[in-house]
Amino acid sequence: MKTSTFRSLGFAALASSVLLFTTSCNKDNASPVDNLESAEDNGTADEENAAIGDIVSATAPVDAAVANGPAPDPNDFSKVLNPCAQRSYDAATRTLTIDFGTVNCLCPNGKTRRGKIVVVFSPGVYRQAGAVTTVTLVNYFVNDNQHTGTRIFTNTGSGSFTLDVQNASVVTPNGTHSWTSQRQYTRTAGFGTATILDDAYQISGQATGTNRRGVSYTAAVQQPLVKKFAVGCARHFTTGTVLITNSKDKTLLLNYDPTGSAACDNIATITVNGRTRTITLR
Numbered sequence: 421m422k423t424s425t426f427r428s429l430g431f432a433a434l435a436s437s438v439l440l441f442t443t444s445c446n447k448d449n450a451s452p453v454d455n456l457e458s459a460e461d462n463g464t465a466d467e468e469n470a471a472i473g474d475i476v477s478a479t480a481p482v483d484a485a486v487a488n489g490p491a492p493d494p495n496d497f498s499k500v501l502n503p504c505a506q507r508s509y510d511a512a513t514r515t516l517t518i519d520f521g522t523v524n525c526l527c528p529n530g531k532t533r534r535g536k537i538v539v540v541f542s543p544g545v546y547r548q549a550g551a552v553t554t555v556t557l558v559n560y561f562v563n564d565n566q567h568t569g570t571r572i573f574t575n576t577g578s579g580s581f582t583l584d585v586q587n588a589s590v591v592t593p594n595g596t597h598s599w600t601s602q603r604q605y606t607r608t609a610g611f612g613t614a615t616i617l618d619d620a621y622q623i624s625g626q627a628t629g630t631n632r633r634g635v636s637y638t639a640a641v642q643q644p645l646v647k648k649f650a651v652g653c654a655r656h657f658t659t660g661t662v663l664i665t666n667s668k669d670k671t672l673l674l675n676y677d678p679t680g681s682a683a684c685d686n687i688a689t690i691t692v693n694g695r696t697r698t699i700t701l702r
Contacts, residue, residue, distance in 0.1 A: 434470060434605060434621060434623065435463070435467045435470040454631065454633055454635040454637075454668065454670065455637070455664045455666055455671070455672040455692075456672070457631045457632060457633050458631045458635065458637035458639065459639070459674070461590070461597040461599075461632060462599070462627055462639045462664075464597070465585075465588065465590065465597065465601070465629075466601075468590075469571060469583060469585060471500070471529065472555060474500045475500050475501065475518060475537060476516070476537070476539050477496075478497050479516060479518055480516060480541070481509050481511075481516065484511065484514055484545070484546060486511055498528070500527065500528060501518070501527060502525050502526055502527055502528065504520065504525040505520050505525055505527075506519045506521070507519075514541040514542075515538065515541075516538070516539040517536055517538050517539070518536065518537040518538075519536050520533045520536070520537075521534060522534055522535075524561075531563050532563055533560070533561065533562055534559075534560070534561050535558055535559040536557070536559065537555060537557060537560065538556045538557075539553060539554070539555050540553070540556075541553055542554075547575065548575060548577075549575055549576060549578075550577075551574070552572060552573070552574050552575075553572070553573040553574075553575075554570065554571075554572050555570065555571040555572070557569065565590050565592045566589075566591040567589070567590050568587070568588060568589045569585060569589060570585070570587060571584070571585050571586075572584040572585075572586070576606075578607055578611060579610070580604075580605060580606045580621075582602070582604050582605070583602070583603045584603075585600055585601045586600055587600065588601075592632060594632050595632030595633065595634065597630070597631055598629055599628060600627070601625065601626065601627035601628070602625045603624070603625035604624045604625050605621055606621060606622045606623075606624075607619060607620070608620045608621065608622055608646075609648075610649075617649055617650055617651065618649070618650070619648075620648045621646070621647045622645070623641065623645040623657075623660070624641045624644045625640075626638060627639045627640075635668065637665060637666040637667070638665050639663070641662055642661040642662065642663050642673070643659070643660050643661045645657045645660030645662070645676065646658050646659045646660055646682070648684065650684070652684045653684035655701075656676065656684075656686055656701050657676040658676065658677060658682045659676055659677035659682045660675075660676050661673060661674060661675045661676070670692075672691070673690065673691040673692075674689075675689045675690075675691070678698065686700055686701040687699075687700065687701070688701055
């Protein structure tokens with residue numbers, strides 16, 4: 421159990437590169453502002469999806485048949501949650517509730533949360549292939565921005581899973597980002613070992629939404645994103661491309677491997693209107 425739990429706490433790393441890209445590119449005046457806003461909104465959404473995945477994995481009961489049974493590892497719990505978050509589990513309905521309260525709770529990742537994450541597990545063993553986990557958010561706020569929507573995680577075996585996000589939104593003082601997305605996370609390396617450092621994933625899928633500026637967009641993975649957890653590699657995707665298209669028919673292509681070497685580096689390119697610019701991911 422320790423091995424599967426430790427691996428599961430890598431959701432957040434799987435989402436990191438998109439946010440790092442948008443942070444480094446917001447000052448690129450040659451790029452469509454609407455597409456950069458969409459990239460940032462999509463990256464923020466992916467990051468919170470990942471954080472929710474880590475929270476669920478760290479707090480899911482070892483045995484779904486035992487009421488208020490313990491989480492797999494107290495150390496994993498403390499990595500993602502502050503003691504101000506209260507955990508309860510109803511075995512009869514297979515429902516896990518993480519209650520952050522009505523006052524902001526500071527989490528280990530530096531973000532504040534309030535409200536509830538409610539998780540319902542399908543019959544069967546949570547960490548086995550075929551298991552479905554449905555997550556809903558109740559008056560849930562992150563850094564005072566309200567997050568809504570349903571997230572469905574489906575275990576496809578061998579550390580792989582899918583994530584379907586439905587009717588989601590983030591309400592901010594600068595506007596509301598709303599979206600749906602489908603992601604497939606396929607583990608391609610690291611089977612049968614206790615360490616996460618030899619793991620690798622391929623990520624595919626797409627998102628559609630409306631950014632905070634009120635511009636609709638799609639963000640589609642064109643070539644699978646590859647994430648390796650080896651030292652020096654885990655901060656960024658090593659290969660893959662993402663095409664962002666908005667309702668104004670403007671496109672931005674993000675390429676994580678412009679040299680074709682799949683190097684563990686922080687070099688990527690963006691292509692806009694036929695012009696390609698090399699960027700450095702922070």
